[in-house]
Amino acid sequence: MDVTTDERDFDRLVSADERVEPRDWMPEGYRRTLIRQIAQHAHSEIIGMQPEGNWIARAPSLRRKAILIAKVQDEAGHGLYLYGAAETLGVERADLLELLHTGRQKYSAAFNYPTPTWADVAAIGWLGDGAAIMNQVPLTRCSYGPYARAMTRVCKEESFHQRQGFEAMAVLCAGTPAQKQMAQDALDRWWWPVLMLFGPSDEASAHSARSMAWGIKRFSNDELRQRFVDATVPQADHLGLRIPDPDLRLEADGHYRFTPVDWNEFADAISGNGPCSRERIAHRVDAHEDGAWVRAAAQAYADKHGDRAARGAAA
Amino acid sequence: MTPDGAAPDRPRADRLWEVFVRSRRGMSHTHVGSLHAFDAASALLSARDLYTRRQEGVSIWVIPSAELTASSPDEKDSFFDPAADKPYRHPTFYEVPEGLAHL
Ligand SMILES: [Fe+2]
Ligand SMILES: [Fe+2]
Numbered sequence: 001m002d003v004t005t006d007e008r009d010f011d012r013l014v015s016a017d018e019r020v021e022p023r024d025w026m027p028e029g030y031r032r033t034l035i036r037q038i039a040q041h042a043h044s045e046i047i048g049m050q051p052e053g054n055w056i057a058r059a060p061s062l063r064r065k066a067i068l069i070a071k072v073q074d075e076a077g078h079g080l081y082l083y084g085a086a087e088t089l090g091v092e093r094a095d096l097l098e099l100l101h102t103g104r105q106k107y108s109a110a111f112n113y114p115t116p117t118w119a120d121v122a123a124i125g126w127l128g129d130g131a132a133i134m135n136q137v138p139l140t141r142c143s144y145g146p147y148a149r150a151m152t153r154v155c156k157e158e159s160f161h162q163r164q165g166f167e168a169m170a171v172l173c174a175g176t177p178a179q180k181q182m183a184q185d186a187l188d189r190w191w192w193p194v195l196m197l198f199g200p201s202d203e204a205s206a207h208s209a210r211s212m213a214w215g216i217k218r219f220s221n222d223e224l225r226q227r228f229v230d231a232t233v234p235q236a237d238h239l240g241l242r243i244p245d246p247d248l249r250l251e252a253d254g255h256y257r258f259t260p261v262d263w264n265e266f267a268d269a270i271s272g273n274g275p276c277s278r279e280r281i282a283h284r285v286d287a288h289e290d291g292a293w294v295r296a297a298a299q300a301y302a303d304k305h306g307d308r309a310a311r312g313a314a315a
Numbered sequence: 316m317t318p319d320g321a322a323p324d325r326p327r328a329d330r331l332w333e334v335f336v337r338s339r340r341g342m343s344h345t346h347v348g349s350l351h352a353f354d355a356a357s358a359l360l361s362a363r364d365l366y367t368r369r370q371e372g373v374s375i376w377v378i379p380s381a382e383l384t385a386s387s388p389d390e391k392d393s394f395f396d397p398a399a400d401k402p403y404r405h406p407t408f409y410e411v412p413e414g415l416a417h418l
Contacts, residue, residue: 023385077365084349087331093351094329150348157369295329298353302328
């Protein structure tokens with residue numbers, strides 16, 4: 001096969017660690033991979049609002065409530081930055097949402113787990129957003145410009161998410177024995193789903209190598225998972241909590257060895273049969289349908305006034 | 316498919332807008348991303364909520380993406396060639412005797 005000038009230019013950009021921009025030529029596989037990854041990332045942000053949003057009305061204090069509202073609002077923003085980045089690749093947000101609503105595109109299976117106590121909200125912030133930071137910081141150097149820029153914006157906001165979760169966890173751990181137990185139970189529930197967030201192990205990850213070659217991924221799933229464990233165990237120690245892995249131990253090389261994720265256990269959650277899968281999508285579809293009258297009204301107005309209305313020229 | 320069932324020949328209510336934010340007085344507006352909105356006023360409100368939740372800006376511009384004209388179909392063609400062979404436009408092109416100031 002002939003290598004075209006376009007392909008050569010693309011390869012040169014990627015190998016020089018420069019950014020590919022929306023109107024550059026790019027291989028179809030690169031475009032498809034990015035659309036899928038960015039869309040799934042966006043879906044995870046907005047579905048991820050649900051397990052925490054569930055606790056806004058029940059937050060234990062006004063301070064915690066204000067923090068949680070701000071955090072959940074940030075996650076909506078993350079979804080919007082990402083849908084915007086996906087749209088630069090020639091897809092429409094409405095179509096991506098349709099794929100989410102009909103189960104044809106996925107989101108992180110971790111969000112299919114419930115948040116039965118306030119400590120689960122704390123654990124999601126501490127562990128879930130901590131994992132998100134590990135995943136997303138390398139993506140700020142992704143070869144696709146709009147995705148990288150969206151990630152830079154997201155990462156600036158994530159650090160507050162992780163800290164507020166850790167702080168809420170620390171408050172519980174300094175509380176009554178029952179409160180501390182609540183924190184431990186939440187850690188026990190979330191530890192494995194969060195490790196799962198990093199994706200399948202390297203041997204099982206089909207597209208990993210190609211994504212690395214294209215500069216979309218910078219580190220493998222297992223490398224990032226290891227970094228997360230190394231960073232998080234001392235934090236759990238500080239809180240006086242026990243990581244639910246009997247084989248966890250610090251090796252001489254300074255890294256923690258841990259039990260590999262049992263992927264069979266998560267097969268259901270990943271394939272959309274997790275404890276809350278149906279509920280999450282149903283809630284999302286309801287929210288979308290509840291907004292239909294607003295879209296219809298705006299469309300009726302545009303029909304009547306045309307472009308003038310959209311531009312606000314009449315004002 | 317058009318979102319929310321607008322026929323292709325009808326004007327589209329839901330449009331994409333590009334957002335530019337002036338981070339503080341004395342700086343230019345910089346492109347920060349895009350968003351969907353029905354009109355200019357709602358685009359501004361959404362831009363405020365989406366891009367300036369932490370005082371990232373003191374002024375916002377929004378423009379319908381479809382009305383933005385860009386230089387060329389890709390970012391590297393001959394459009395910028397005329398500037399490539401004129402090094403004499405840069406001060407570094409010139410020899411300056413050593414020890415002289417204000418030159
Ligand atoms: Fe997020
Ligand atoms: Fe977050």
